[in-house]
Amino acid sequence: MKQWIAFKNIMLKDMRSYYLKPPNVSWGLVFPLAWTAMFFVRTGSGLEKAIEVLPGVVAISILFGTTSMLAVTITFEKKNRSFERLLLAPVSLELLMLSKTGGAILFGVVNSFVPVVPAAFLTDLTQVEWLTVLPAVAMIAVVSTFLGLFIAVSVSEVFEAQTFSNFFRFPMIFLCGLFFPVADLPVFLEPLSYVLPLTYGVDILHGSIHGQHIFPIWINFFILAGFCIILFYFSLKNIHRKWIL
């Protein structure tokens, strides 16, 4: 019970302090929407393409919404030593990091529905399998957050975390089948798509929103769960190795 009081308060503190601030809103909301607008302008596609674009926009909203603030909630707090206060608390490191990432996961889930609202007015969403979309959104939020966590605990400076995040995030826009099918990528880039977790999340979204997907849904979920475990495990290992000297 005592650990859960700590868990809840760490998460709420981060959400109040960081997630509802203007920089995060710009990264998490404005950027994905601007990217989508750019896609429509560049390809000259009409609104009939909106349903095909929706999985990519949802995924990019989650990706940027979750990863943009971890450099602050983790790396900055480590740098200014307030993270030490958390490490000194009688809370297990696993629960501590889940509470530090919980806010990002929730924010990512909320973010994912921002493009869904206008899409509901612009196109027909009746064929969408919401019971698959919802867990897929949650899994993408978790895996993206843990990717952000892994980056945040691998560096010591905030600017390094931000730069390193972009090193992963921007290529993922092109490589994970968000707007262009993985099969259309050059042969030498295609294998790269399959080592990126977002590919599997986006595949579920494509399948449940407009019916086109590469892998069976359960395989995608299984692989995403594997990525979550691996990223979280190595993040904790990095904290032990680099922060608890």
Place this chain on the structure above:
Amino acid sequence: MQASAFANKDGYSEQLITVSDLTKNFDNVKAVNKISFNVGKGELFGFLGPNGAGKTTTINMLTGLARPDSGWINIAGLNCSKNPKAAQHLIGVVPDESNLYPELTGFVNLCFCASLYGISKKERISRAEQLLADFNLEKAGNRKFNTYSKGMKRKLTIAAGIIHRPPILFLDEPTTGIDVASARHIRGLISKLFNEGTTIFLTTHYIEEAERLCERIAFIVNGHIVKNDTVANLIQPIKNLKTLLITYTNLAGNPEEKLNKAFPEFEFLQESNNQIKVHSEKTISIGPVIRFFEEQGAEVTEARQLNPSLEEIFVEVTGIEADAMKNEKNDGKL
């Protein structure tokens, strides 16, 4: 000082912290080298040494922020070498630099710190309000932490360290870099906590502070504990030594040698250009010394008796001048 039940060699019936052969290396530097000590329940134990001596590294190992390379830590019967988090519910830590959240108010910072220890909301609010009052920070409670002065920051950091009422408190250089009034207030708060029964492990590089606050002190230099004893025992060798500090004017050169020849029963040591110290086991008769200065054409402006202090012992044991330690962090306010 609080009366203690002397039951063993350290004077405490129950050891709350036991450290044995603790070692920590950073690359090729031995930050802490096989140190061993005990801290009794209800004791105020001082760790005195210059910067880089290994004080903070020791605290970090004891509190779970650093892993020892070897050695053994036991806090309240819990093996913290194996599980550094085992005793974290029993300890409060006040680091050498404030580590609260700059964007949160003082009050919210305290409530948040209390929540980390699983304290209920109602109790968190009550304790935070009480601590703000105790630390004279009531008016600043709703101000963001980053608007606080250094002294206020340090006070709030101490308040955050004790909000869960820990029986053991680690204080790392609690008065470094803050103004005289705040330092005095903080020393008062430390004494109050000690008198209320909190076991305190205090690191400092201020000899006077250690002597004034602590019951027992360990001198740490280059990662080694070179002396560990009660303040009374440490001062014992110089307890009967009488010391006078003479200030004079109008005398060129160093009179030390002439004075030592003229008064072989005393020991004279030049302190500065116009000050000389006189040591003796017997009562020092000042008249003949003043006359000596007058015969040299000088004038004695002040002759002040100094009480035996830990400083002399520290200098003798460690070879480190006390002034050098005071100036290390560019303040030395006491």
